[in-house]
Amino acid sequence: MRAFPCPVCRRLVTFESDVCLHCGTQLAFAWPERDVVPVDVAAHRCANREIANCNWLAPEEGLLCASCVLTRTRPADEDEAGMAGFAKAEAAKRRLLFELGELGLPIGDDLRFELLSSTWAPVTTGHADGTITLDLAEADAAQREERRLRLGEPYRTVLGTLRHEIGHYLQDVLAPEGSAERDFCRELFGDDRDDYQAAIDRHYAEGAPGDWPERFVSSYATMHPWEDWAETFAHYLHIRETLQTAGAYGVVVEGPSIELADPAPLHAEPAEATQDDDDIRTLLNAWLPLTYALNAINRSMGAPDLYPFVLGPVVARKLGFVHDLVRVRART
Numbered sequence: 001m002r003a004f005p006c007p008v009c010r011r012l013v014t015f016e017s018d019v020c021l022h023c024g025t026q027l028a029f030a031w032p033e034r035d036v037v038p039v040d041v042a043a044h045r046c047a048n049r050e051i052a053n054c055n056w057l058a059p060e061e062g063l064l065c066a067s068c069v070l071t072r073t074r075p076a077d078e079d080e081a082g083m084a085g086f087a088k089a090e091a092a093k094r095r096l097l098f099e100l101g102e103l104g105l106p107i108g109d110d111l112r113f114e115l116l117s118s119t120w121a122p123v124t125t126g127h128a129d130g131t132i133t134l135d136l137a138e139a140d141a142a143q144r145e146e147r148r149l150r151l152g153e154p155y156r157t158v159l160g161t162l163r164h165e166i167g168h169y170l171q172d173v174l175a176p177e178g179s180a181e182r183d184f185c186r187e188l189f190g191d192d193r194d195d196y197q198a199a200i201d202r203h204y205a206e207g208a209p210g211d212w213p214e215r216f217v218s219s220y221a222t223m224h225p226w227e228d229w230a231e232t233f234a235h236y237l238h239i240r241e242t243l244q245t246a247g248a249y250g251v252v253v254e255g256p257s258i259e260l261a262d263p264a265p266l267h268a269e270p271a272e273a274t275q276d277d278d279d280i281r282t283l284l285n286a287w288l289p290l291t292y293a294l295n296a297i298n299r300s301m302g303a304p305d306l307y308p309f310v311l312g313p314v315v316a317r318k319l320g321f322v323h324d325l326v327r328v329r330a331r332t
Contacts, residue, residue: 082117167233
């Protein structure tokens with residue numbers, strides 16, 4: 001995420017700001033410019049400003065913004081738990097769409113979101129034919145943590161889930177069926193034509209293979225090639241946005257300042273890495289030292305690691321393939 005200045009006083013504001021706390025200027029996010037702008041008399045705020053805390057501009061009064069209009073179904077107004085989750089999910093979706101815009105990735109006319117409450121009926125999170133369905137229980141911290149522990153996951157967030165599901169959507173965009181890109185995708189991730197239900201049954205009956213960290217970014221990625229792609233794509237988005245944020249705030253890693261067996265200290269300059277990103281190795285050479293440092297800081301606070309994953313050579317190759325596809329798409 002970029003750092004945003006108030007367009008009037010130039011003090012720091014955020015992606016979610018609707019007012020500058022320093023000068024009082026009313027603010028909104030303008031999708032075409034992907035920037036925070038002042039709200040003038042001709043501007044129109046999103047119709048979901050109240051129910052979803054949306055700070056984006058809409059094309060006309062009473063209409064939805066470019067993010068909210070992608071949501072086809074939401075909870076009923078009287079569903080208090082569902083509506084609380086809806087606002088949190090919409091906030092994560094806005095951040096997801098911003099990152100796609102920054103990377104030059106398409107948001108097709110077929111992309112839709114179903115943000116559904118499981119208060120009275122079960123909801124299955126997933127993607128099918130351009131529609132991303134999210135169980136809004138994921139936005140409840142207690143329920144999300146219970147699921148994380150039950151599934152043995154080191155990390156689970158609403159934004160992470162949306163990044164995974166958008167990965168499913170974009171696989172057919174970046175590596176369409178019948179293309180050389182899909183053929184190479186199958187070489188790296190496996191044949192996605194394998195029976196998916198059989199893979200699910202096997203995964204939950206037997207679990208991930210013992211050597212999965214050597215070849216996969218997560219244990220869930222071992223279930224089926226579709227899930228390996230989606231998990232890898234989600235991590236690619238984790239890396240790109242976090243490096244952009246670190247670069248925007250001038251974060252640099254130099255150290256630790258102690259004598260080590262390896263004389264080369266950790267070094268990361270995220271701002272330079274994101275400007276010169278021809279090769280995935282440039283990004284990973286900044287990402288790994290940054291995560292070492294941030295994980296150490298989190299541990300000092302008694303918190304879990306910020307990034308509790310290991311990226312081995314096979315995973316790095318998969319990330320490199322995703323990176324190359326994204327760069328090609330951004331140039332078209």
